[in-house]
Amino acid sequence: GQQLNQSPQSMFIQEGEDVSMNCTSSSIFNTWLWYKQDPGEGPVLLIALYKAGELTSNGRLTAQFGITRKDSFLNISASIPSDVGIYFCAGQLLAASKLTFGTGTRLQVTL
């Protein structure tokens, strides 16, 4: 089956630093989604990507759909304490019923 490798598993950064995380797949996807999960809550959709090479921003967040369609990247600029949480990537094939999720990147921000 398809697998998504998400890295890094965890990050400890200082407030104001930029963050980069990525997901790579052994298979091609038609859609990449990025989520953030706060403790005790459901994941919230941050950015959705639908075309190879697409670069999309949502405030301080920027995500890219890799040209090969086998990877995606999420960048957070000028991190703040509320960026703390677990970030998940997810990939989906066109017309598929299921998404494949990455294992998550846990982000900790220190003052």
Add this chain to the structure above:
Amino acid sequence: SQTIHQWPATLVQPVGSPLSLECTVEGTSNPNLYWYRQAAGRGLQLLFYSVGIGQISSEVPQNLSASRPQDRQFILSSKKLLLSDSGFYLCAWKDAPIEINEKLFFGSGTQLSVL
């Protein structure tokens, strides 16, 4: 606009007791519905999904079952809970795969502790 409701938020149950978690979606029709489980600090494991009323696909063998009695209602059940059933359960929905710009949306989750 579409909304998803999941309850209860927290549940503590003894081993061997039954379980029923309910999820409903509003503002859409014929959605795909999903149940995920998340162990503490871990990733999301897909348990069941449904593409229509009465249609259930199970992803992993386990002590749980799912049912979809109505178009926008998805229920997760167990006849006898095990300790290993503890975890954070998430319901999710997305439009049926006829749309190009598909997105999956999650409920707020149920923290289940089996003691």
